[in-house]
Amino acid sequence: MKMTPTGWTILGFLALHPRNGYQLRQAAQRSVGHFWGISYGQLYPQLKVLEDGGFIAADEAADGGRQTSWRLTGEGAEALAGWLDTPAQPVQLRDESLVKLLFSDHVGVEVMRRLIAERREKAQERRDRAEATIPGAHWPSEEGKSPETPLAAWLVRAHTLALADAELAWCAEAAVMITRHLDGQDEL
Amino acid sequence: MKMTPTGWTILGFLALHPRNGYQLRQAAQRSVGHFWGISYGQLYPQLKVLEDGGFIAADEAADGGRQTSWRLTGEGAEALAGWLDTPAQPVQLRDESLVKLLFSDHVGVEVMRRLIAERREKAQERRDRAEATIPGAHWPSEEGKSPETPLAAWLVRAHTLALADAELAWCAEAAVMITRHLDGQDEL
DNA sequence: CTGAACATGTAAAAGGTTACATGATTTT
């Protein structure tokens, strides 16, 4: 089996600190869930692949062996750096709600309003979650750990906030435009 | 075979006006390409499915039969309306560039700067393309066609512009933050 | 003791992406 994008993501998370599969899942869900789902079905198989490749190693010290904590190896760090230097895959977006909106001209404005209301809710949730996130607070602070601000995490958080705000602003504007459009029709 | 999301999208586009497979491909690419790719491999098979379901019908009048122009049937219009009333699938985003940014803390700011520069370019392209688009200018205006402003298309265009602007603003801000971060380190 | 959260996996399905294949027509 080969490494999938899920594999690289695992590598990235393990670069921050060691964890087990379950924790990887949660971390991914929590911190990148809304723009980069990691594939649960691939998670454990990919861990095997990464181990075979020598990119990660198991620390089974913590528990009797029930849970496996994985850490990045030197090779893994090199591979990760290489991946980061590779041009990113183009952004893939599948936004059904927007397509439906595009086709909603002839089915009444209620549909439009509902679609937009739903988008507003989702955007607000994303925003709230990002706002509540303290970048770099990945695990209970260990003494001796450098308290440096994680710039990257900060930037990503700012990105989420900025995009969510733009979405919210658009929702408000859209509502106004719909109303205005209806008024305009009445005047004719 | 069953109907896939690609099928519904085809239905939506045919609701605007009849076209052949090739034109569907182009329309989808042009107008929703950046948030909803239609699957080319699935296009012609789905056209068959839609025909079997009675949702679309072939108009082979135009050409000797080489190209098939498809139009929506009454049943198709109903089905489309039903789909539009169905809750939209959650937005799926796969943004590798953002993930790489998140993991780029320890590989040098050049990587960060490059990632951000690439995002800026993409965002600018999206913005320019959307700006140049005149919503509703789908085909050479036929006489008798109502010159109504297509509200939905307008809203979608506004969305693209708003999100692209937010992305561009974030890129600028991010560049500043990176510089500031480096300055802060020097002062220590 | 009962349910929620922890933890590790496997299998199948679904659908999108890419590449391939073919040929006609139009443009340069």
Added chain:
DNA sequence: AAAATCATGTAACCTTTTACATGTTCAG
């Protein structure tokens, strides 16, 4: 005459998604 565009399709692949399966530990 060559290249680009038009036009229709097929096949294989790839990866995510979803569902299933199983057992443990911890909290109420």
